[in-house]
Amino acid sequence: MHKFSKIYHGILILIYAVYLFLVIANLWTGWIYTFDPVKGYVRGSLKYCTFIITGIQVVVTEVAVLKHRQVLSSRMFTVFILYPVLSAIVLSFQIFNEYWLMTGCSGTVTIIIMYLAIQSDRIEIDYKSGLRTEQFLDRIMTKKMRPCTLSMISLENLGVLQENFGSTEVDNLVYNLVRSFRLNIRGHFYRSGSKFIVVSPHGLVDVLEKQINASFAKYRNFLSKKGKNYSFEYLAASVNVPEEATTYSDAVEILKSLVDNARKEKTCCVVHSNDAFINAFKRKKAIIKILERELNPSSTQYQVYFQPIVSMVNNKFVYAEAxxxxMDTEIGNISPGEFIPIAESNGLIEKLGKVNFEKVCEFISKNSDVVKAVSVNFSVYQMLNPEIEDFVFGTIEKYGIKPENIIMEITESILIDDFEVIRERMEEFVKKGIVFYLDDFGTGFSNFANVIRLPFYTIKIDRSFVLMMEKDVEMLKLVKNLISTFKDSNLKILVEGVETEKQDELVKDAGVDFIQGFLYSKPLPMNTYLDLLRKQKAEIP
Known part of the structure; x- marks a missing residue:
């Protein structure tokens, strides 16, 4: 125990021992007070001892608070600094009015206030490392961002070490590692599970790699079990605030992304942000903002394009995929290849699917004279949502269209999530008139047995098969056999991605029912697609 702590605890123990002795002795001596049948409460000869004891306790406590100011939160510091003020006010009333018994009350209330403050602060302390938690830092930095360098240090194999050497030993090692951080890295440290956040003076990114590596130097091959050496495996990243991140949440997101990238690419232990990364991050944040704003049925920037699908029966456009x-956002047109993964990773894909479906239903409703059906993609999240059936048929009813106007496209990934739930859900849709396409067959993990167990009407063969058919004779035979097998099971075949005359000839020769691709039409804006359908309708005798 620290020398000051021993003195502090010794003084407090002595104070409380003296006070306890006086209280017990008062039962027989009346040194502090007595109750007279006539006069009532009467102060004793040692009546000021309680005030002196309280004063000593206050002084000792304030000295300790001032000495350890740097490890106390502002909230804790404020509570302890107000402690002598409150005590002085109460003691003043007590001294000048002997009928006010407030000393004990003031002490009790103050102790309760301090106890609640301490318990509240304990939530924000990681006692295994002795550090404040990252939640504490989040609260402080969210209130006021100051220029600084933020670093994240991730212990990559903490679980492995705990399994091999036990939690107690590893906790001690982490505690010593934190001491090494403080010796080598300039800054304040916070912990969140297996990650540490370091707040350093602004502009230290260039030297942090050396400092972080130095902190771990003594922990390379420091444990051994069954002839195998173990070390702390770590990844770290740094970012400057506010140049590269204007909010604390953005800074943490950048740091996590940098660490994740380093983990995937198995790069060096310490990575730093750069202009390209920061620009990509800012663009992603801008796209998220646009999606959150524009994902509504009335949006003019979120649009639905239609790629026509041609039937081999009459060589006419019969359907289209939505x-x-x-389009026309503040950062220009954004491709679906960019914004759809961002929507998926930020919890917006289900909302996107709903808005897409509602726009399609409205489009069909307004143009039912030429639009017979549209295929709409449904994500895993939508299909596994128990409210999907109510949403689909509620929207169909809202726009006064028929279930037969809707083709639901689902990908192979759905088939491996919860097969039985999906099968039952699909059967309910089919009973009410909905048609299902299996999208992108050949890119996932489904097998023929699972596919034919589900009520699909059409199988969409992925473009990758078309390219392989074009280059490899054996693959051409394989695809032809696959198509034949599906057709024997009463399934229609749609091939997507046909762009050349040669590809068109190959897929037609393979016996497909529908073709979708740039050779026939690119995805078209709503009005252009309607013009195409009306022109086609006018040409039919």
Missing amino acids: LSRL
Whole structure:
């Protein structure tokens, strides 16, 4: 125990021992007070001892608070600094009015206040390392961002070490590692599970790699078990605030992304942000903001394009696939290849799917004279949502269209999530008139047995098969056999991605029922697609 702590605890123990002795002795001596049948409460000869004891306790406590100011939160510091003020006010009333018994009350209330403050602060302390938690830093930095360098240090194999050497030993090692941080790294440290956040003076990014590596130097091959050496495996990243991140949440997101990238690419232990990374991050944040704003049925920037599908029966466009687009935004047109993964990773894909579906239903409703059906992509999240059936048929009813106007496209990934739930859900849709396409067959993990167990009407063969058919004779035979097998099971075949005359000839020769691709039409804006359908309708005798 620290020398000051021993003195502090010794003084407090002595104070409380003296006070306890006086209280017990008062039962027989009346040194502090007595109750007279006539006069009532009467102060004793040692009546000021309680005030002196309280004063000593206050002084000792304030000295300790001032000495350890740097490890106390502002909230704790404020509570302890107000402690002598409150005590002085109460003691003043007590001294000048002997009928006010407030000393004990003031002490009790003050102790309760301090106890609650301490318990509140304990939530924000990681006692295994002795550090404040990252939640504490989040609260402080969110209130006021100051220029600084933020670093994240991730212990990559903490679980492995705990399994091999036990939590107690590893906790001690982490505690010593934190001491090494403080010796080598300039800054304040916070912990969140297996990650540490370091707040350093602004502009230290260039030297942090050396400092972080130095902190771990003594922990390389420091443990051994069954002839195998173990070390702390770590990744770290740094970012400057506010140049590269204007909010604390953005800074942490950048740091996590940098660490994740380093983990995937198995790069060096310490990575730093750069202009390209920061620009990509800012663009992603801008796209998220646009999606949150524009994902509504009335949006003009979120649009639905339609790629026509041609039937081999009459060589006419019979359906179209609805495709999402973000057009004319403040950062220009954004491709679905960019914004759809961002929507998926930020919890917006289900909302995107709903808005897409509602726009399609409205489009069909307004143009039912030429639009017979549209295929709409449904994500895993939508299909596994128990409210999907109510949403689909509620929207169909809202716009006064028929279930037969809707083709639901689902990808192979759905088939491996919860097969039985999906199968039952699909059967309910089919009973009410909905048609299902299996999208992008050949890119996932489904097998023929699972596919034919589900009520699909059409299988969409992925473009990758078309390219392989074009280059490899054996693959051409394989695809032809696959198509034949599906058709024997009463399934229609649609091939997507046909762009050349040669590809068109190959897929037609393979016996497909529908073709979708740039050779026939690119995805079209709503009005252009309607013009195409009306022109086609006018040409039919």
